[in-house]
Amino acid sequence: MSLADATSKEINSAAEATVPDMQDPSAVLSVLEADQIVAAKQQTRFGRRKLSRGTRALLWALRVYVVIMLVLVVISAFRVIHPSP
Amino acid sequence: MNWNWTKLSAGPARPTTEVASHSPLAEDLAGLLTHEDADRARDRWEVSRARRAENKSRALGKFWVLWLLVGPGVLVFLGENDAPSMLSYSATGARFGIGFFLPFVVVTFLMGLVVQEMTVRLGAVTHRGHAELIFDRFGKFWGFFSLGDLVLGNFLTLVTEFIGIRAGLGFFGVRPALAVSAGLLVVFAAITTGRYWTWERITLALAILNGLFVPAALLAHPNWHEVGHAMLTWTPLPHGNGFDILVLMLADIGATVTPWMIFFQQSAVVDKGMQPRDIGAGRVDTLLGAVLATLFAIATILATTPLFHHGIDASQFQAAQFAEALRPWIGRTGAALFALGILEAGLVAAIAISTSSAYAFGEVLRTGHSLNRPMRDAWPFYSILLGSAAAAAALVLIPHAPLEFIVLIVNVVAVLAMPPALAFLVLLVNDRDVMGDDVNSVAQNVGAIAVTVLLIIAGLGFGVATVFPRWFSWL
Numbered sequence: 142m143s144l145a146d147a148t149s150k151e152i153n154s155a156a157e158a159t160v161p162d163m164q165d166p167s168a169v170l171s172v173l174e175a176d177q178i179v180a181a182k183q184q185t186r187f188g189r190r191k192l193s194r195g196t197r198a199l200l201w202a203l204r205v206y207v208v209i210m211l212v213l214v215v216i217s218a219f220r221v222i223h224p225s226p
Numbered sequence: 227m228n229w230n231w232t233k234l235s236a237g238p239a240r241p242t243t244e245v246a247s248h249s250p251l252a253e254d255l256a257g258l259l260t261h262e263d264a265d266r267a268r269d270r271w272e273v274s275r276a277r278r279a280e281n282k283s284r285a286l287g288k289f290w291v292l293w294l295l296v297g298p299g300v301l302v303f304l305g306e307n308d309a310p311s312m313l314s315y316s317a318t319g320a321r322f323g324i325g326f327f328l329p330f331v332v333v334t335f336l337m338g339l340v341v342q343e344m345t346v347r348l349g350a351v352t353h354r355g356h357a358e359l360i361f362d363r364f365g366k367f368w369g370f371f372s373l374g375d376l377v378l379g380n381f382l383t384l385v386t387e388f389i390g391i392r393a394g395l396g397f398f399g400v401r402p403a404l405a406v407s408a409g410l411l412v413v414f415a416a417i418t419t420g421r422y423w424t425w426e427r428i429t430l431a432l433a434i435l436n437g438l439f440v441p442a443a444l445l446a447h448p449n450w451h452e453v454g455h456a457m458l459t460w461t462p463l464p465h466g467n468g469f470d471i472l473v474l475m476l477a478d479i480g481a482t483v484t485p486w487m488i489f490f491q492q493s494a495v496v497d498k499g500m501q502p503r504d505i506g507a508g509r510v511d512t513l514l515g516a517v518l519a520t521l522f523a524i525a526t527i528l529a530t531t532p533l534f535h536h537g538i539d540a541s542q543f544q545a546a547q548f549a550e551a552l553r554p555w556i557g558r559t560g561a562a563l564f565a566l567g568i569l570e571a572g573l574v575a576a577i578a579i580s581t582s583s584a585y586a587f588g589e590v591l592r593t594g595h596s597l598n599r600p601m602r603d604a605w606p607f608y609s610i611l612l613g614s615a616a617a618a619a620a621l622v623l624i625p626h627a628p629l630e631f632i633v634l635i636v637n638v639v640a641v642l643a644m645p646p647a648l649a650f651l652v653l654l655v656n657d658r659d660v661m662g663d664d665v666n667s668v669a670q671n672v673g674a675i676a677v678t679v680l681l682i683i684a685g686l687g688f689g690v691a692t693v694f695p696r697w698f699s700w701l
Contacts, residue, residue, distance in 0.1 A: 160271060163264040166256035167247060172270040173263065174501055175249035177353050180258035183592060187354070187362040187660055196653065200364075203646040204371060206682070210642040213689045218635045 265598035266499040269294075269423050273504070295507040296514065297426045298349075298494035301578055302342060302487045303335075303515030304433035307522055308383065308575030309390020309545060310636050311481030312439070312568055315523050316548045318474060319530035320540035324452045325462040327478065328524055332457075334482040335520040337680065339512060340673040341648065344655045344666070345488050346508035349495030351664045356492040358589035360650050363657065372650060373586060375643045380486050380583045382636045384618035387576040389629060392622055393546035394569025397562070406619045413577050413615045417608060422497045422597040433574045436522045438567040443525035445560035446532050446552070453528070469691045473638065476688050480637030481523070483681065485647040486582045493585035497596050502664065529556065529564060544633075576615055584611035642685045648678040 161168035175181055192200075246255055273294050280287025318327045345356065352359060357376070361369035388406050395405035416428050455461070464471050491512075500508060530548055532555035533540050540551065549565040556564070581597070587610045588595020594604035601608050621627050652674045655666050666674065690697065 160268065163268050163271075166259050168271075169259050169263050169267040170247040170249075170252055170256060171245065172267045172274060173246050173499070174353065175244050175246045175251060175255070177263075177266065177499060177501075178246055178255045178258070179260050179262050179594075179596075181246075181251065181255060182353065187352070187359065189365055190363045190657065190659065192364070200368060200646070200649060203649055206685070207375070207642055207646055210685050210689050211639065214635050214638050214642065217688075218631050222631055 261600065261603065262594070262596045262598040265421055265423075266497075266596075270499050270501075292507055292510060295498075295500065295504055296511045297430060297498060298491045298500075299342065299346065299508065299510075299512030300515035300518065301426065301429055301433055301494065301574075302491040303338065303512070303519035304436045304522075305490070305575050305578035306338070306482060306484060306487055307436050307519045307571055308387055308481075308579075309393075309568055309572040310383070310386040310477075310633060311523070312390070312526050312571045313545050313548075313633070314474070314477040314481045314637060315526035316530045316545070317540060317543070318478060319527035320533035320538065320543070320548070321466070321474070322464045323531045323534035324448060324528070325456050326460050326464050327474075327527060328453065328456045329460050330475070331478060331482075331523050331527065332520055334479050335516045335523070337479070337677045338482040338487070339516040340670075340677050341483060341651065342487060342491055342512045342516075343509055344651055344670070344674065345492040346495055346500075346512055347505055347661070347664050348651070348655055349492040350500045350502050350505050350508060351661055353496050355496055355585055355589040355595070356489045356651075356654075357586035359654055359660065361590055363654065363660065364650065368650070369590065372647065373590060375646065376485055376489055376586055377583060379484065379636075379640055379643050380579050381614065381618060382632050382639060383484075383486065384576060384579055384614060385621050385629065385632050386636050387572040387579065388615075388619045388622040389633065390545055390568050390572030391576065393544055394565050394567075394572060397546045397549050397565035397568075403623055406622055409573055409576060410612075410615060410619050412573055413580060414612060416577050417581075417597065417611060418601070420598070420600040425597045426494075426498070429574060429577050432570060432577075434518075435570040436519070436567065436574070437525075438563045438570065439522050439525040439529055442552075442556055442560045442564045442567065443528040445556040445563075446529050448528040448531055468697075469695045472687055472691050476641050476684055477637040479681070479684055480640040482519075483644055483677070484640035485643050486579050486640075488647055488651055489586050490578055490582035493582065493589070493595075497585075497598065505664070526567075529560075532556065576618075580611045580615040583614045584608070638688065641681060642688075644681045645678055645685070648674065648681070652678070 163169055170178075176185065246252060249255065273291060276287060276290040276294055279290055315331070348356070348359070354362070357369070357373060360372050388409055391409035392402045392405045395408065396402065400408070412432075416425050419425055419428070495508060530540070530552065533548075533551060536555070538551055540548065543551065545568040546565055549561045549568070552564060553561040584607050585595050588604070588607045591606065593606045595607045596604065599607070622629065652666070652671070654660055655674075656671065658665055
């Protein structure tokens with residue numbers, strides 16, 4: 142048997158390994174990480190982080206920026222659709 | 227499996243790669259498993275099997291693993307080549323031909339790649355969606371702001387997707403109501419499988435049709451010498467009204483870097499069940515998506531260059547009008563391919579964007595939010611998914627609805643909403659309590675901050691140009 146044939150046979154045997162019954166909890170728990178389990182995720186949360194003054198200032202500045210820019214976008218689009226004579 | 231709540235004494239969430247069977251909570255978790263867990267575990271088992279095969283034959287095994295893990299990255303980038311994006315690229319090619327905008331589009335996709343890579347790591351490490359993490363770490367105030375940006379942007383974009391679907395099918399004589407209904411039906415059909423894996427493969431098969439712009443471009447017989455020259459020298463520079471050029475640049479940026487992409491890819495990575503050891507494959511997936519989307523975007527620009535060369539004014543064209551106008555130069559087949567590409571762009575984006583809204587609401591409301599859940603188990607999730615798509619579709623059919631207004635502003639709104647979205651993303655991906663050792667490196671932070679600053683400058687430039695348009699008349 143050539144090396145290619147032997148390799149192919151091994152790949153096929155790995156591929157043919159039967160899928161475990163996922164109704165069996167142990168099968169599910171053996172492939173998922175603990176915090177991938179839906180119940181675990183719903184019961185545990187990452188807590189609130191403390192925001193520094195700088196971070197809060199940055200978030201507020203970006204928020205104000207978005208609101209102002211949105212107003213300008215609306216004005217601009219309105220001008221394009223209804224140009225002044 | 228029984229649904230039986232047991233109080234888990236798990237403590238706060240923390241980044242971990244501990245297999246559930248080795249967890250001290252294993253016994254508790256065994257009694258709380260759901261259909262979603264089983265489906266996700268089945269997908270994970272396939273990846274494990276592929277990795278075992280990788281031990282035997284590296285090349286085939288690696289390809290098999292990649293095949294299994296490709297999905298969120300390709301979908302997000304090809305989904306972002308949506309109807310308004312392809313319209314932006316079409317307008318770019320028709321207005322400016324081959325030149326500055328070809329390498330510019332490449333740069334915008336590089337920006338997108340920097341951003342999307344971070345979502346892969348966030349999702350794979352935390353197993354939480356983006357909206358959920360923002361609410362958890364920053365509180366409801368900032369969470370609702372982010373959600374508000376997403377909902378507004380997504381709804382406007384969904385409207386433009388159904389405009390694209392209407393236009394694409396309209397080229398073939400399909401009536402608007404039928405076209406829009408068909409689009410909704412495709413969105414519905416994709417989610418009826420109750421399996422993330424199946425939904426992903428169906429949507430990927432549709433998304434690859436974004437490549438229809440490539441044969442359309444070849445039929446336009448672009449001057450490849452000019453293409454190579456433009457890619458290397460960024461010339462010729464665009465001429466004309468400075469404000470129009472700025473708006474088009476912003477629209478092209480908005481065609482590649484938008485908030486829904488962050489929320490969607492992270493949630494899709496979580497729903498797919500990716501783990502930290504899959505981050506490498508996730509990066510390849512994202513890179514593949516960016517490369518394909520870049521190629522298809524450039525193809526769209528090239529496909530419409532005949533309009534530039536023949537002095538056709540396409541400034542007021544909608545999507546299907548490009549297909550019709552190109553017919554003399556790329557033929558009936560090329561025009562049909564172009565129209566089909568617009569249809570595909572609208573369809574895939576409608577699927578992806580409505581899913582991103584549903585993921586975000588499900589994460590915030592803490593209801594079931596997985597495509598691995600059957601409809602009866604996650605009806606709020608599926609209701610938002612279909613409801614958002616249906617509302618957008620309905621608006622497209624309402625006479626005198628402000629559709630032109632929405633099409634004009636949608637990409638620009640996306641660009642403007644990106645800096646806050648990026649700020650949360652960068653803060654989260656640098657948060658050791660959330661990411662553990664997978665926080666951003668210095669280089670990654672430099673890239674992320676550079677993209678944020680560029681977007682802010684682009685937005686500010688737009689604002690100044692809106693208030694003082696004459697300042698840009700020298701361009």
